[in-house]
Amino acid sequence: MSSHEQILISGDSEFYGSTESCDIVERESRSSQKDEARYILRSSIPLIVANFLQYFLSVISVFSAGKIGSKELAAASLGVCTFNITGLALYQGIATTLDSFCSQAFGSGRPQLVGLYFQRCSAMMISLTFPLGLFWWFSGSILHLFIEDDELVNMTQTYLRVTMFGAPGLVFFETGKRFLQAQNIFNASTMVMLVTAPLSFFLSWILVWNSTYGLGFAGAPLTVCIIYWLNAVLLLMYTILVDGKKCWNGLVLSQAFRSWYPMIKLGIPGVVMVEAEYLAFEILTIFAASFGTTQLAAQSIASNVGTMAFQLALAVAVAVTTRIGNLVGCNDIPCAKITIRISYLMSGIVAIFNFSTIYFGREFLGRIFSDSDEVIRASNRIMCFVAVNQLSDPLNVISAGVLRGQGRQNVGSILNLVSYYIIALPVGYVLGFKYNMELAGLWTGLVIGVFLLTISEVFCIATSDWYKILKDCHSRHTH
Numbered sequence: 001m002s003s004h005e006q007i008l009i010s011g012d013s014e015f016y017g018s019t020e021s022c023d024i025v026e027r028e029s030r031s032s033q034k035d036e037a038r039y040i041l042r043s044s045i046p047l048i049v050a051n052f053l054q055y056f057l058s059v060i061s062v063f064s065a066g067k068i069g070s071k072e073l074a075a076a077s078l079g080v081c082t083f084n085i086t087g088l089a090l091y092q093g094i095a096t097t098l099d100s101f102c103s104q105a106f107g108s109g110r111p112q113l114v115g116l117y118f119q120r121c122s123a124m125m126i127s128l129t130f131p132l133g134l135f136w137w138f139s140g141s142i143l144h145l146f147i148e149d150d151e152l153v154n155m156t157q158t159y160l161r162v163t164m165f166g167a168p169g170l171v172f173f174e175t176g177k178r179f180l181q182a183q184n185i186f187n188a189s190t191m192v193m194l195v196t197a198p199l200s201f202f203l204s205w206i207l208v209w210n211s212t213y214g215l216g217f218a219g220a221p222l223t224v225c226i227i228y229w230l231n232a233v234l235l236l237m238y239t240i241l242v243d244g245k246k247c248w249n250g251l252v253l254s255q256a257f258r259s260w261y262p263m264i265k266l267g268i269p270g271v272v273m274v275e276a277e278y279l280a281f282e283i284l285t286i287f288a289a290s291f292g293t294t295q296l297a298a299q300s301i302a303s304n305v306g307t308m309a310f311q312l313a314l315a316v317a318v319a320v321t322t323r324i325g326n327l328v329g330c331n332d333i334p335c336a337k338i339t340i341r342i343s344y345l346m347s348g349i350v351a352i353f354n355f356s357t358i359y360f361g362r363e364f365l366g367r368i369f370s371d372s373d374e375v376i377r378a379s380n381r382i383m384c385f386v387a388v389n390q391l392s393d394p395l396n397v398i399s400a401g402v403l404r405g406q407g408r409q410n411v412g413s414i415l416n417l418v419s420y421y422i423i424a425l426p427v428g429y430v431l432g433f434k435y436n437m438e439l440a441g442l443w444t445g446l447v448i449g450v451f452l453l454t455i456s457e458v459f460c461i462a463t464s465d466w467y468k469i470l471k472d473c474h475s476r477h478t479h
Contacts, residue, residue, distance in 0.1 A: 036323075036335070036342045043319035044346075046190040051311040053193035057200055057227060058084070064204035065220040072217045075152055079159030079221065081282065082139065087132055087167060089278045093271030094125055095174045097263045099318075100407040102182030103325025104473050106247065111183075113477055114247035118179040119256040120263060125171045132167070136160040159221045166225030172232040180235070180244045181322050188244065192234040200227050262476055269413035273400065276416040281306075283425060284442055291438045298378035299439055301369045302386050309354040309386075313394035316346050317401030324405025328473050333466045340402055340461065347395040354390035358383055378439070385443035392447075392454040399457035406469050407476065408460075415456045424449025 058080050065076035098121050105113035135142075140157035147153050173189075180188045200223055207219030215222065239245055281303060288299035320343040327336040358365065362383035366376045403412045428445020431437045437444065 033338055033342055036339050037346070039323065040316060040319050040339070040342060040346060043184070043186045043322070044315045046187040047315035047318050048312055050190040050193045051315055052308070053190075053197040055307065055311060056197060057224065060200050060204055061220045061224050064208045064223070065217055067209065068217060071152060071155065072220075075155035075159060075217065076220055078143075078147075078152070078156045079163065082143075082156065083136070083160060083163050085275070085278055085282065086135060087163075088170070089274045090128065090132070090271055091125055091171055091174050093274035094128070094263075094267040095121065095178055096270035096273070096404050096409055097121055097266040098175060098178035098182070099321045099401075099404040100266055100325055100409070101263065101476065102178055103322045103405065104329035104407065105477055106182045107326035107329025108473070108477065109330075110477060111247040112249045114179060114182055115249050116252070116255055117263075118175055119251065120258075120260060121178075122171060122175045123256040124260055124263060124267070125175065126168060129167050129171065133164050136164045155217060158218060162218060162221035163224055166228035169225075169229035169232040173228065173235055176232065176235045176239070179247070180239065181318065182325070183244055183247055184322065184326070185244050186319065186322075188235060188238045188242070191238060192231055195234060196227050196230050199230070200224075203227070266407065266409050269409040270404075272413035273409060273416050276413070276420050280420040280425060280446075284428070284446065287429065287432060287442055288439050290433075294372075294374050294378050295439045297370060297372070297375045298382050299442075301366055301375070301379040302382045302443070304369065305358060305365050305383065306386050306389070309358060309390055310393070310397065312350050312354065313347065313397035316343065316350065316394075317398045320398055321401040321405040324402055325407075328406060328469060331470060333470070336466075343398050343402065344395065344458075347398045350394040351391050354394065355387045358390060359387035362387070382439055382443060385440065385447055389443070389447045389450055392451045396450055396454040396457060399454065399461060402461050403457065406461075406464065407472055408469070411460050412457070415453055415460070419449045419453035419456070423452055 062073065062076045062080055066073035098117060101117040101121075102114045105111070105117060137160075139160050140153050143153045143156055144150075147156075173192075177189045180186075203223040203226060204220070206213050207215055207223050208217075209219075239248070285296070285299055285303065289296045320339060323339050324336055327333070327339065362380050363376065366379040366383065370376060370379070400412050403409065424446045426445070427448055428442040431441030431444050432439065433441075435441060
């Protein structure tokens with residue numbers, strides 16, 4: 001190893017700007033495995049609450065529309081699905097750039113860059129919202145290519161048109177979360193969601209069901225739109241009044257709209273990572289529709305249970321991403337390796353908890369979604385596959401978080417594409433349709449794909465070139 005590599009990895013590098021944030025990270029980084037476990041656990045708990053509350057916002061929207069009628073339920077479900085794939089997944093994928101940029105900048109003692117990266121990423125995503133808005137506004141023309149029911153298409157288009165006006169609020173909430181998380185402030189989004197989640201119930205009652213003020217179906221997306229903006233405004237108020245403004249050096253529009261290329265380099269693979277998983281599950285649902293309504297209902301239950309289980313691992317992954325990013329920025333590779341080991345231990349705990357809950361509670365979980373005995377019998381069988389998938393999926397999710405903290409979204413994107421689209425879906429299709437295993441075959445393919453994805457991610461992390469990671473980190477912050 002060269003002397004330059006030793007300097008980088010030992011942490012004796014020159015820092016630019018304020019060193020306050022680096023001092024904070026350095027004090028925390030001189031830690032034992034017990035300290036790292038405590039840090040990840042302390043950071044994950046508020047994120048678990050926030051993740052569940054944010055997930056239930058879309059559920060509330062579909063639920064409130066479904067109380068009007070079956071057509072409204074179908075339109076809201078299709079609207080949420082379309083918006084998530086064409087909007088939310090894109091935003092979350094691009095926002096993964098901040099998982100790398102902001103956490104590493106904060107760790108390297110350059111807090112002013114955290115605010116600048118927040119501005120640049122927000123500007124990129126707002127710019128993207130304009131063409132997305134055109135798609136949502138005229139979505140009916142595209143939906144007509146796949147759906148023959150004119151009324152359903154028009155209602156779905158209405159849902160997307162109304163939700164579109166909340167998209168900027170969603171952008172600032174997603175980037176704002178990363179801005180604060182990079183500073184190790186994990187409870188801000190939780191505090192916000194604890195306010196807006198109950199409020200969404202009240203707004204649904206007023207705007208959807210109320211006989212005096214209710215708007216009917218249009219009230220469901222309007223509620224989502226209002227909540228998106230409230231989330232952003234309350235997060236801003238938290239930053240100003242409580243904590244997080246130390247990394248804000250004021251709005252600089254001339255800097256916000258330049259030097260996007262380094263972010264785009266991480267943003268594109270970040271989008272691929274997120275979209276690959278989103279679309280894989282949607283394709284699974286489309287395949288399941290070929291096996292009849294009972295199997296489709298069972299797939300819907302399995303998908304919802306899997307999504308809820310995913311929130312636990314995601315919370316740990318976010319905490320690990322931030323920690324790894326801070327430590328990479330601070331050049332503390334020994335501590336980063338400790339963090340990875342502890343995160344893998346926690347993934348095992350999450351895996352055992354999720355498996356046990358889903359496998360032994362599958363009857364109870366199924367009856368939350370359906371009263372049909374036929375559907376419950378079908379879902380009980382598929383839930384076994386969901387439970388088995390949880391033995392590897394938490395490690396997959398947390399490993400993806402490590403890769404984001406390292407700034408290696410490109411690796412994650414390639415592994416996701418191969419695992420889902422070359423292994424999971426083709427194998428599932430063959431087993432489901434050619435070997436008549438139906439939904440069980442589809443899930444067998446998914447379980448195999450996720451397992452191989454997990455093994456591949458762990459291998460890539462175990463063989464990490466830390467010198468290159470540090471070098472890329474330091475060159476990244478010179479733009």
